[in-house]
Amino acid sequence: MIPLPISLTLLGSALLLSNLTTAEPTPGPPPITQLLAESNATSNTVASLLPPTLDPWYRAPTTYDWAATEPGTVLKIRRAPQLIAAPVPLIPNALAAYHLLYRSTDSRYNPSWAVTTLFVPRSQAPPLLSYQLPYDTCNPNASPSFALALSSLTGDPYGDITSALSLGWLVAVPDYEGPLASYSAGVQAGHATLDGVRAVLAVGEGLGLGLGGMEKTKVALWGYSGGALASEWAAELSVQYAPKLGESLAGVALGGLTPNVTSVTGYLNRKKGAGLIPQGLLGMASQHPEAYEWIVGRLKPGTGRERFLSVRGMTGAQAVRAFEYEDIYGYFVGGEGDLYVPVMKGMYDVDGYMGYHGVPGMPVFVYNAVNDELSDVRDVDALVERFCGVGANILYQRNWVGSHEEELVNGRGRAFRWLRSVLDGSYGELYGTMGCTVQNVTYNIMPWADKSTSGNDGE
Incomplete structure (x- = not known):
């Protein structure tokens, strides 16, 4: 991926938020049927490949008070044919693809919006998988709805979207x-x-997807690493924030979890993944202006400050390459201590620690490498123990083979089998887990693996 210059990225970010205040708003958003009709009217036009910060479509509507709508309300729809176009589709097995821009809520419970990319399978069936990619960046132009269409990513980066379709x-x-x-x-x-x-379920009937609404459609969430972060927070927030989803949430699969942001920061510093620290600090602080101001103000002046802030124009992978093995604390006037002052602790307390916002009400599958170099497995153990103590239903597999990157692949098949069981109704028969089950396993499927230990379970 080729990042935009930082100045252009920041200008675009300002433009994205420039329509928070609207003049002369109309009562509400158009009905789904109208949004779909407008989308179909432009179905032969390849959607813009402008980055989100420069694409007007990514901004909330200005013709009505979108902030007064309910979370999950669809505000815009457009087709995304560039993702599935012949002769070599970026995402095979998809009949159609759409972008949905919908009303959401930020970390401070202020009205916001987000975009999801919906892929429709060729053989349509009701189950829905919400798949959270680990894009790990504070650069809006690396968001999946845009990045998936870039040939440099070859479409589906891990093959999971195609497999699910x-x-x-x-x-x-x-x-x-x-x-x-x-x-x-x-x-x-x-x-x-x-x-x-909620947005996908809202448009399901209009798109002819056979969805039965929140009460009848089975939904699963899945994510690894940064994608697991989003999936886990969704699982624990669902009871208080989206209670009507209720029984639709059939299960959530979480791999390579990062439950404690401060622990992860210490774990990554001077390591190969050190570039994720500035990405994570600036990303989280974008929700907390007082913390953002503190971070920027405490950076050592000169080229070091410019270098730290350059991640705002990078993808997650680019930041990892640019900062590998660096001492990120050294960019700050006060060193590591600058990251643990009250204004920073307040930010972490809101957005940085899993397990304190609710208990997942659906079955959960957690898979993690014991030797994960990105996040201490003891933090994952503690999170699982915390949830198990209050009645959660969790199958937790601790893999003694491989690292964080290797478990992404080693765990994929197990995650798919588990997800399939919660979506097709065979979960109780195949797994039968009530309460919590913790397994120590040795799964090896990668080329570097010792095949003598491939696929062995242990208790």
Whole structure:
């Protein structure tokens, strides 16, 4: 991916938020049928490949008071044919693709909006998978709705979207970081994920998808690493924020969890993934202006400050390459201590710690490498134990093989099997977990693996 210059990215971010105040608003949004008709009228036009900060479509409507609508209300729809166009579709197995811009709520419970990309399978069936990609960046122009259409990503980066479509599932891929690309802000991500599901269910009938509304459609959430962050926050926020989703949420699969943001920061500093620290700090602080001002003000002046802030124009992968093994604390006047003053602690308390905003009411599958180098597995153990102590239903597999990156692949098949069971109704028969089950396993499927230990379970 080729990032925009920082000045252009910041200008675009300002434009994205320039319509928070509208003049002479009309009573409310057009009905879904009208939005769909407008989308169909432009179905032969390839959607704009302008980045989100420069594409007017990514801004909330100005013709009515969108902020007064309910979370999950669809505000705009457009087709996204560039994702599935022949001769070599970026996302195979999809019959159609749409972008939905919908009303959401940010970390401070202010009205906001987000976008989800909906893929319709060729053999349509009611189940919906909300798949949260780990895009790990504070750059809005690296959001999935735009990035998936870039050939440099070859479409589906992990093949999971294509695999889910082949099973006849609808797949929604939300830009859960929102218009500010608030990477690592848990409440923002959870809200946007849940509202993305509500938006898809709202348009399902108009699109002829066979959805039966919130009461009848089975929905699963899945994410790994940064995608698991969004999925986990959605799971624990669902009871208080989206109670009407209720029984529709059949299950959530979480891999490579990062439950404690301050622990992750210490774990990553001077390591290969150190570039995720500035991305995460600036991303979360975009929801907390006082913390953002503190971070920028405490950066050492000169080229170091410019270098730190340059991540605002990078993808997550670019930041990892640019800052690998660096001491990120060294960019601050007060070193590590600058990240633990009251204004920063207040931000972390809102957006940085899993397990304090509610208890998942649906079955949960957690899979994690014991030797994960991105996040201490003891933090995952503690999160699972916390939820289990208050009645959650969790199957937790601790894989003694591989690292964070390797578990992405080692755990994929297990996640798919589990997700399939909660969506097709075979979960009780195949897993039968009530309460919590913790398994120590050794799953090896990668080329570097010792195949003598491939696929062995242990208790």
